[in-house]
Amino acid sequence: MSNIELSEQELIRRASLQKLRDLGINPYPANEFKVNVTANQIITTFNPEIPNLQEVVFAGRLMSQRIMGKASFGELQDETGRIQIYVNRDEVCPGEDKTLYNEVFKKLLDIGDIVGVMGYVFITQMGETTIHVKEFVLLSKSIRPLPVVKEKEGKTFDAFTDPEQRYRQRYLDLIVNPHVKEVFLKRTKIINQMREMFNERGYIEVETPILQPIPGGAAARPFITHHNALNMPLYLRVANELYLKRLIVGGFEGVYEFSKDFRNEGMDRTHNPEFTVMEIYVAYKDYNWMMDFTEEMIERVAVALHGMTSIPVGDKEIDFKRPYKRITMFDSIREHTGFDISEMDEIALRDVCQKIGVEFDNTMGKGKLIDEIFGAKCEGNYIQPTFITDYPVEMSPLCKKHRNNPELTERFELMVNGKELCNAYSELNDPIDQLDRFQEQLRLSEKGDNEAMFIDMDFVRALEYGMPPTSGMGIGIDRLTMLMTNSISIQDVLLFPQMKPEKRAEEDSAEKYLELGIPAEWVEVLMKMGYKKVSQLKEVKPGKLFNDLCGFNKKNQLGLTNPAANDVTNWLN
């Protein structure tokens, strides 16, 4: 990168980098730095009575500096938090040469540098636990200034809040906004809790293909890609359900996977094109068993995170203590609309939609219509965890028909805070029925429902060999994390949420300028001056350009030899 692209502060830091090298200090040393304590350990375990922690080796990022002549304070931040350091000139530089303090510490170190310190812990007159530094070493130089966030008495000043920058440059967000790290630590804890519970029960964690020839297991638009060697399309999975069930056919009796799934659909507060789902399948169980299991799992996660079952979500308080209310979809619709739709056909359902003001179109079948009604009138009412059970068969092509009513399926969704959190079935294991359902989906797809599924004939073949009765459940890990961390947006629980790419202004390549006979050193100057395209250059008068170039050279002290006025005229012709 050329120097004129850099801000003043970046230039100063690069100059500091060179000065450090001139002093024989490697700003990026290779050797291991053996730390023996964390910031949090110092703060929680230091006891001035003993005193302990008298030979600490600590490393972290320099987050603030308060220089007062011969002594200085600063703060270092490691993974666990911040600790104050105290540096005294004559202790760090016992001899005559005070360069290490006066130059290196006071001038050449910047906020953002990674620094290692050796010393002992004490408590200052102001009561702050502090490392009294006897030696320090630069571990990594930062040449780009960090946003400086300050805090006093719980109030934050100049907080780094721009959502775009926070998500694009998550590393900055993590450095500067400590609460952000908490969310992601909790996310990991949620996943670990679930994994522990499954492993305790002997279920097997597996991995299934992300690149699938047929994107099955859910009705969603897939991302498509191409495999060159096989010269065939491949899809990024929208679900892993069909593969996990193949494993149940193969004799595993409990399998689960934390699965990154991909759906080529809209993005908003609750949707990211790639997202994480945990799916689990257990043989010889049904959806009633799975409801008990799901309750236990979620309650366990809530307690592990918060020590209690009741947690704040937005302006509400949600209690994850089991058991959760269970209500059938028909009862729910009756409760919230006053209509009993259990015996209705497509025509009657359209009539209901009309009466209660639910939008619909003629491509919608019975299942879709019921789903629309539920989504519009019922879903949002379930703030406390509630199982909605017994969905119509048209909406659930992978789910076993209800033991008491062939129009329904043995399916439940867990609704929390007005949104779907889990989805589970007594899995359909009748191969003939499964093929019929797939074909019905295909008919719907031909009718215009572009979310209807592809048919996976190998999956049907697997079922033909026989799959034990099985119950399966899927849960959105991102949404669960949002609930458990009280986050409003999915972007707050994804380390790197999907963003539009950063766009740079359109510009011509350097070659185009060189072709005009412009020396390379002046090309970057022209670009910096705003002539991003050769065509723009052609529109200015040579005299003006000549003046501007010389002026720019002088003003920015580039030290270049000015071109002759004639040269400039020649460039433009």
Place this chain on the structure above:
RNA sequence: GACUCUGUAGCUCAGCUGGUAGAGCAAUUGACUCUUAAUCAAUGGGUCGAGGGUUCGAUUCCCUCCGGGGUCACCA
């Protein structure tokens, strides 16, 4: 996709009805041996998102585009 708000210094933000920009922090230089949003003094730093239009003159008004936020729609 629709509506709406928004883009000014490294960061957070001011900038009235049009006259090419200010503050705090950060930075630079100096003072200061227990400070903590350290303090004090001085200094530098900006194609005011991009392009076009109106105008003698646009950061400001109008249009288009680009980026971002919010709401809604779409998305079991």
